[in-house]
Amino acid sequence: xxxxxxxxxxxxxxxxxxxxxxxxxxxxxxxxxxxxxxxxxxxxxxxxxxxxxxxxxxxxxxxxxxxxxxxxxxxxxxxxxxxxxxxxxxxxxxxxxxxxxxxxxxxxxxxxxxxxxxxxxxxxxxxxxxxxxxxxxxxxxxxxxxxxxxxxxxxxxxxxxxxxxxxxxxxxxxxxxxxxxxxxxxxxxxxxxxxxxxxxxxxxxxxxxxxxxxxxxxxxxxxxxxxxxxxxxxxxxxxxxxxxxxxxxxxxxxxxxxxxxxxxxxxxxxxxxxxxxxxxxxxxxxxxxxxxxxxxxxxxxxxxxxxxxxxxxxxxxxxxxxxxxxxxxxxxxxxxxxxxxxxxxxx
Amino acid sequence: xxxxxxxxxxxxxxxxxxxxxxxxxxxxxxxxxxxxxxxxxxxxxxxxxxxxxxxxxxxxxxxxxxxxxxxxxxxxxxxxxxxxxxxxxxxxxxxxxxxxxxxxxxxxxxxxxxxxxxxxxxxxxxxxxxxxxxxxxxxxxxxxxxxxxxxxxxxxxxxxxxxxxxxxxxxxxxxxxxxxxxxxxxxxxxxxxxxxxxxxxxxxxxxxxxxxxxxxxxxxxxxxxxxxxxxxxxxxxxxxxxxxxxxxxxxxxxxxxxxxx
Numbered sequence: 001x002x003x004x005x006x007x008x009x010x011x012x013x014x015x016x017x018x019x020x021x022x023x024x025x026x027x028x029x030x031x032x033x034x035x036x037x038x039x040x041x042x043x044x045x046x047x048x049x050x051x052x053x054x055x056x057x058x059x060x061x062x063x064x065x066x067x068x069x070x071x072x073x074x075x076x077x078x079x080x081x082x083x084x085x086x087x088x089x090x091x092x093x094x095x096x097x098x099x100x101x102x103x104x105x106x107x108x109x110x111x112x113x114x115x116x117x118x119x120x121x122x123x124x125x126x127x128x129x130x131x132x133x134x135x136x137x138x139x140x141x142x143x144x145x146x147x148x149x150x151x152x153x154x155x156x157x158x159x160x161x162x163x164x165x166x167x168x169x170x171x172x173x174x175x176x177x178x179x180x181x182x183x184x185x186x187x188x189x190x191x192x193x194x195x196x197x198x199x200x201x202x203x204x205x206x207x208x209x210x211x212x213x214x215x216x217x218x219x220x221x222x223x224x225x226x227x228x229x230x231x232x233x234x235x236x237x238x239x240x241x242x243x244x245x246x247x248x249x250x251x252x253x254x255x256x257x258x259x260x261x262x263x264x265x266x267x268x269x270x271x272x273x274x275x276x277x278x279x280x281x282x283x284x285x286x287x288x289x290x291x292x293x294x295x296x297x298x299x300x301x302x303x304x305x306x307x308x309x310x311x312x313x314x315x316x317x318x319x320x321x322x323x324x325x326x327x328x329x330x331x332x333x334x335x336x337x338x339x340x341x342x343x344x345x346x347x
Numbered sequence: 348x349x350x351x352x353x354x355x356x357x358x359x360x361x362x363x364x365x366x367x368x369x370x371x372x373x374x375x376x377x378x379x380x381x382x383x384x385x386x387x388x389x390x391x392x393x394x395x396x397x398x399x400x401x402x403x404x405x406x407x408x409x410x411x412x413x414x415x416x417x418x419x420x421x422x423x424x425x426x427x428x429x430x431x432x433x434x435x436x437x438x439x440x441x442x443x444x445x446x447x448x449x450x451x452x453x454x455x456x457x458x459x460x461x462x463x464x465x466x467x468x469x470x471x472x473x474x475x476x477x478x479x480x481x482x483x484x485x486x487x488x489x490x491x492x493x494x495x496x497x498x499x500x501x502x503x504x505x506x507x508x509x510x511x512x513x514x515x516x517x518x519x520x521x522x523x524x525x526x527x528x529x530x531x532x533x534x535x536x537x538x539x540x541x542x543x544x545x546x547x548x549x550x551x552x553x554x555x556x557x558x559x560x561x562x563x564x565x566x567x568x569x570x571x572x573x574x575x576x577x578x579x580x581x582x583x584x585x586x587x588x589x590x591x592x593x594x595x596x597x598x599x600x601x602x603x604x605x606x607x608x
Contacts, residue, residue: 076511079476079486104506108488111441111473115480120442120568123471135572149572155468156360161574168568204516205485210501211512227607251608275470284607305605306583307598313587322583323601331591332598339599340608 006169009035010095012086013044013058013066014105016077020054022223023101025182027175028062030128031099032183037130038146041065043095044191047085049075052193059191062183066191067093073200076212077105080205083112088198090117095170097148099128102174110174120165121172126179126279127151133164148173157275157298178223178279179302220254222271227253227284230273230300231261234289234310234329238266243333244288250340256280258290274299289329292317309333348401348495348517350392351455353448353462353478354385354420356413360467381416384463388523390530391493392461393424399495402426404455408436408447414546421541422533433550438564441469445477446561450554452482459500460520464489475522485519491527 011027013020024044031042044063046054048070055066069085086109090098100106100113102124114121133147144164148171151162165171222228229248231241241255248255257267259274273280275295285303290296292308292315300306301320308321309329318324325332358377381389392403405420407413408431417428431451439447452460460482462475472488479486491510492503502521504511533541551562560566589597602608 077506078513079488083480104489107472108476108486111471111476112480112486114473115442115445115477118442118568120440121473122569123441123469123473133570133572154470155358156470158360159574162572163569164572165569205483207485207487208514209511210514212509213512214509251602284602284605305601305607307601309594313585318585319582321585323598324583324585325589325594325598326585326587327589327591327594332594335591335595336598339595340602343599343603344608 001167001169003167003169006094006096008041008043008093008095009038009097010043010045010089010093010099010170011063012098012100012106012109013046013054013063014101014103015046015048015051015054016105018048018051018054020057021101021103022182023103023106023175023177024058025061026177026180027099027101028058029182030175030180031097032062034097034128034130034148038096040096043067043093045069045086045089047074047082049073052195055191055193059189060185060187062186063191065194067194067196069196069198071197071200073202073206076209078207078209079108079112080203080207081200082109083116084198084200086113087116089196090170092196092198098170098172100172100174102176106174110172114172117170119168119170119172121174122150122152122163122165123174125150125152125173125175128173128175133166135162147171153275153298157294176279178281222254222256222273223278223280225254225256225280225282227251227286228256228273228280228282228303229253229286229288230256230258230290231288232258232290232296233260233264234291235261236289236330240330241266243330243337247286247333247337247340250337250344251284253282253284258293258296287317287321288333290317291315292320348395348399348459349404349455349457350395350401350459350461351404351406351452351457352385352389352392352420352425353460353475354389354405354407354416355382355463355466356380356407356409356416357382357466357468379412379415381419382463382466383525384465384523386463386530387525387527388461388463388521389420389423389425390528391490391523392459393531394528395459395493395495396424404429404457406431406448406451408432408444408451417546418541418544419533421544422537423531424537427547428544429547429549431549431554435551435559435563438567439562440567440569441471441473441477442569443562443564443567445474445481446557446566447554448474449478449481450557451549452478453555454553458517460484460518462520462522464522464524472522475520479520482520485515486522487513487515487519488522490521490523493521
């Protein structure tokens with residue numbers, strides 16, 4: 001493998017039902033940052049059927065170039081034709097870095113493609129940088145510059161590891177949704193668009209999609225909320241979540257919760273913040289009656305401002321809170337809602 | 348039907364995470380368990396065995412003490428157990444691990460391979476799809492429901508906001524979610540039998556069609572540059588002695604100060 005041949009930062013621009021997800025824009029935002037020290041281009045790989053019209057949107061969010069793989073076989077996500085598409089793009093265009101969202105699609109596509117093109121893959125990254133490997137010069141070891149340094153939590157968020165892929169290309173990572181920042185779209189931006197079709201011949205690995213069942217849900221995506229009012233087991237009952245909903249309404253936020261609440265059946269899984277739920281980084285995160293298990297903290301500690309209310313002063317949530325109140329949430333939360341409403345009325 | 352279930356012994360990260368005085372993870376003090384998603388995969392295999400009749404082989408790669416999870420699997424109802432263990436396999440990343448396991452599975456007859464979606468120590472979800480890739484099999488990740496229909500399976504595949512019902516021809520590989528089912532307990536008879544059961548032990552020489560350059564630490568494309576305990580930002584201001592009014596007032600003032608309201 002001649003590593004020098006591999007150039008450019010590529011992102012897999014995930015679309016479902018011909019709609020780009022936030023993850024595509026988040027990856028582009030990160031790719032722009034990584035491309036700077038490497039002095040290279042950002043390429044979005046768009047895979048689907050009748051998706052070419054999405055290229056402009058990718059340009060507005062930072063793609064210099066869009067490679068479109070468009071084929072009827074790619075209408076609905078299936079591992080095989082998608083893996084064939086992405087692996088063919090990698091073999092043809094030889095990216096230095098290939099980023100994929102750590103979504104239910106990306107965590108299936110990423111490992112399949114990385115094994116096919118025989119390179120390493122680092123899962124669920126929360127931080128990506130360009131730097132030296134090894135990090136510090138080591139005697140007898142060649143220092144490689146301009147490597148992708150991929151940082152991820154492991155052991156349920158108890159440890160973090162920084163990983164490099166020094167001898168194989170592309171350097172591949174899946175990236176947790178909600179962690180990287182997208183850029184403000186540049187309206188009217190255009191990218192070079194390349195259409196590429198490697199040919200699709202069904203084989204034993206093509207499965208048949210018999211049914212697509214969308215979950216009927218009017219729930220909002222908590223990853224998009226500016227303010228989250230999050231409740232834990234300490235809230236006491238599903239009915240008592242009403243005081244959190246009232247507070248969320250007063251501050252213009254949404255309600256989310258911890259894993260314990262989902263396990264108890266009080267709230268749907270879509271609302272769960274944490275290692276096995278969603279990663280969020282709102283402007284304000286209220287942790288109410290949440291003890292702050294490490295798996296929960298892993299999903300919210302990047303929030304700009306964390307306010308914790310808990311009656312147990314030893315609760316670990318206070319270790320990450322910017323502002324903590326030791327007190328009874330049943331008394332404090334309704335009072336707080338009332339005062340916020342008054343403060344707004346007086347403005 | 349012949350089913351191979353891949354399982355892993357992992358430290359239990361949920362309950363007691365133990366640290367050494369120097370702040371590193373104390374693995375010796377942590378309980379070693381069968382990875383939850385793998386256990387759900389095993390349960391799914393045992394249900395297929397109950398329903399349709401099947402021979403269930405469990406396979407793990409690890410240190411000799413991983414025999415514990417194989418015995419647990421036998422006590423739950425698995426028929427055969429294989430331990431893949433060898434010094435040269437240590438320090439493997441997901442590429443080298445999946446290469447190793449695929450090399451072991453090439454010795455077996457199978458219709459279906461089930462792995463867990465991900466292990467709770469690494470949380471990568473990569474080894475299952477990568478095994479399928481090495482063996483040239485169709486893979487369905489995040490499996491919720493499995494029905495047998497002759498040589499085919501109908502499988503529910505979960506996504507964030509939907510599921511797909513997929514029809515796949517065996518042989519194939521599925522990755523199981525711990526939400527798939529409630530794994531059964533070991534039976535007293537099963538535990539009794541498992542103690543005496545033979546566990547097949549394979550080393551490097553037993554792996555089929557595998558190059559040394561793809562094994563162990565040396566054969567892993569990804570390299571750890573740094574591993575450390577999570578550095579958390581320091582605690583902010585904690586207020587203990589306010590009544591509800593005072594606490595609500597204090598928070599409201601903070602929100603006003605930050606122009607949130």
